[in-house]
Amino acid sequence: MKKVIFIVFFLVRINSYAQNLSYSNPDNNYYQELPNPTATIIEGWQLLSNDVNVSFADDNVRYDKEKVPDIPLVFTWEAKVWKGEKIHTQILVWSNTEIPELSCEIGDLHNKDGHRLKSEDIEAAFVRYVMADEYGGGCNRREPSDYDSSLVADPIDIIKSIPVCTNTVQPIWLSIKVPRGQQAGTYEGTIIINALREYKLDISINVLEHVLSPPRQWKFDLDIWQHPSRIARIHGVGLWSKEHFELMRPYFTLLANAGQKVITANIIEKPWNRKHKLFEDPSLIKWIKKNDGNWEYDYSLFDQYISFLMDCGINQRINCYSMINWDLYFTYYDEALENEITFQAEPGTTEYKQYWIPMLKDFTEHLKTKGWFDITTIAIDERPLKSLQVVISLLKQIDSSWKVSLAADSYHPELENDIYDYCLASYLYFDEDFLLIRKKENKPATFYTACKEKHLAPYTFSSPAECTWLGWLAAKRGYTGYLFWAFNKWNENPLIDSRYKYWPSGTCYLIYPGPRTSIRFEKIIEGIQDFEKIKILREEFINKGEIEKLKRMDKVLKEFEINRLDSIPASEILVKAKMQLNSY
Incomplete structure (x- = not known):
């Protein structure tokens, strides 16, 4: 048995932070990119x-x-789209002369019957470096x-205009x-790019009869x-202040x-380990040992945070x-000391x-009182089998209905009956029989990527198509989804520098302060939409007995093998697959 070490210290909770680095205020939302290390x-x-x-x-290229x-x-963008779907492309502006102010104007799109696709559903935003x-x-x-x-x-x-320097490329992200x-029907219109003069580009969008559910469904x-x-x-702003919740x-x-299903809730201080010195990882629950x-x-x-996220x-x-x-250190406040x-x-x-044990008994009752017990799990990240078995046994002693969520870097089939939400690293595979049972019982069966994976981890330098691949890979393997560890675990200055001392750049976050979305995040959503479309079409083909269409769909999915990315660009496989998907 490992000796228990007691460390007494004053926990300093940072209640407020001095500097606003979000560049999110309307009167202060422009920031300067770092100098380019590559010579022009x-x-x-x-x-x-x-x-x-x-x-x-x-849109699969970072220019x-x-x-x-x-x-x-190319002066015309043609695309097919489902009702309820969000699509995107890029526009490039490049110039050997300075453009003091680049901006865009978007109008409604119209079809031949007089119907409109309103400009409020179309957005052009500047991509930054x-x-x-x-x-x-x-x-x-x-x-x-x-x-x-x-x-x-x-x-x-999130800015409305941007200056463009001489001999520079400026991408624009156009989404509908x-x-x-x-x-x-087919909707047509134009977008005007104001770059010293007006440039008109044509848009032609073919809206199909298929309908995509709302993201939260x-x-x-x-x-x-x-x-x-x-x-x-x-x-x-102050941690857990009114301003913090508003932001x-x-x-x-x-x-x-984007269809997020899960609230991440820290119930102890630093639930990964104390070496996350850059990150506070504070507990949402205060543990107090009375006199x-x-x-x-x-x-x-x-309670406040969970209700807020809901x-x-x-x-x-x-x-x-x-x-x-990861380091098995735990914290509480001792009233006597x-x-x-x-x-x-x-x-x-x-x-x-x-x-x-005392906490779990109390926590169980509290969750039941709030009506949250049935949707709550104790979540565990990449821990050894022996420790997992101890925790599962302990939970079941408290209440046999407790659920466990596990993100695992090694697969333990012997835990299949004990894990409700099971997520495997992308290089691992579920047992096929267990996977079928898991899906039949409506238990999540997902995969994740992290710094061990060269491909499909959404690094800032990765091909955008690899982010869309995530949805396709889940569909190919018969999984229910995907996990990534960091929506916004920003480094010190994330808008201008995505590098971090431990992992490849972009590992720590998918979106930027503001909030500002990203090419990576938008391409992940694209892959999720494709997953939904595949699911809808497969069910339709099965119900209608359209076996040949089903076979063609399965043939397309077989192309999505991670090891192929060592020799074939992700976009090459993706573009062909999407053409097939949008042909039905």
Whole structure:
């Protein structure tokens, strides 16, 4: 049995943060990108026949800021779309002369019958450049000098206009959200790009009869972990203050509108480990050991936060982190000592049980009183089998209905009956028989990617198509969804530099302060929509007995094997698959 070590310390809770680095205020929302470490080859820009060039471009490509795009000029965007679907493309503006103010004008799209696709459902936003490194050593600690760094296109900004420097590329992210009640048909119109003069580009959107459900009804099991303390820090407001909750709402509404199912709820301090020194990871529950030795638990913040997230639209599950963190240190407030106490205890030891059993009994009753017990799990991340078995046994002793959520870097079939929400690393596979049983019982069967994976982890330098692949891979494997560990676990200055000392750039977050969405996040949503479309069409083909269509769909899905990405670009496979998907 591991010796229990008691450490007494004063826990300093940072109640407010001095500086607002979100650039989200209307009067202060423009920020300067870092200097480009890649030299500009002037000769290529001098060869341009036009000073300013405007064209539609591939949304699966991150175009270099300093390099003349090697693309044909395309002045019309044609696309097929389901009702209820959001689609996007890129527009590039590149110029060998300065553009003091680049802006866009969007009008309604019309079909031949006089129906409109309103401009309020169309958005053009400027893509910004953020510093990134490369995959390198994956999960190994790194310094900025260890790997080549470059500016990559990823943040999608909230500003209405932008200056463009000489010999520079400026991407624009054009998206259209088709209402579910939109009449089918072809809608046409233009977008005007104001770049020293007006440039008109044509849009032709074919709205099909198929209808996609609203995001919060999607079947895809999306679990992207939320980190609320980082929002307080980046905006420079007090943790858990009224301002903090007001600022969190647009972030978590954005996530809910991507189909997020799960609330990430910390029930202990630093539920991963204490080495996350950059991140606070505060507990939503205050553990108090009274003078008489009994325990008291303050759930007021937990209740407020859970209710708030549900009001934002994330309301299907509550995953509580965690009964097993990585260094096995646990914290409580001791009234007798008037201090926070941190101690270390292995699962199964007397000290561990004395800490957890009273809390679990009390927590169980509290959750039942709130009506949340049936949707709550104790969530565990990449822990050893022996520790998992101890925790499962302990939970079942408290209440046989307790659920467990597990993100695992090794597969344990022997735990299948004990794990409700089972997520495997992308390089692992469920037993086929267990997978069928799991889906029949409506238990989540998902996969995740992290710094071990060279492909399909949504790094800022990765191909955008790899983000869309996530939905297709889930469909191919027969899984229910995808997990990623960090929605907004920002580093010190995430808008301009996505590098971090431990992992490849972009590992820590999918969206930017503001909130600002990203190419990565939008492409993930695209893949989730494709997953939903595949599910709807497969059910339709089965019900109608259209076996040949079903076979063609399955043939397309077979192309989505991760190892193929070592030799074939993700976009090559994806574009062919999407053409097939949108042909029905």
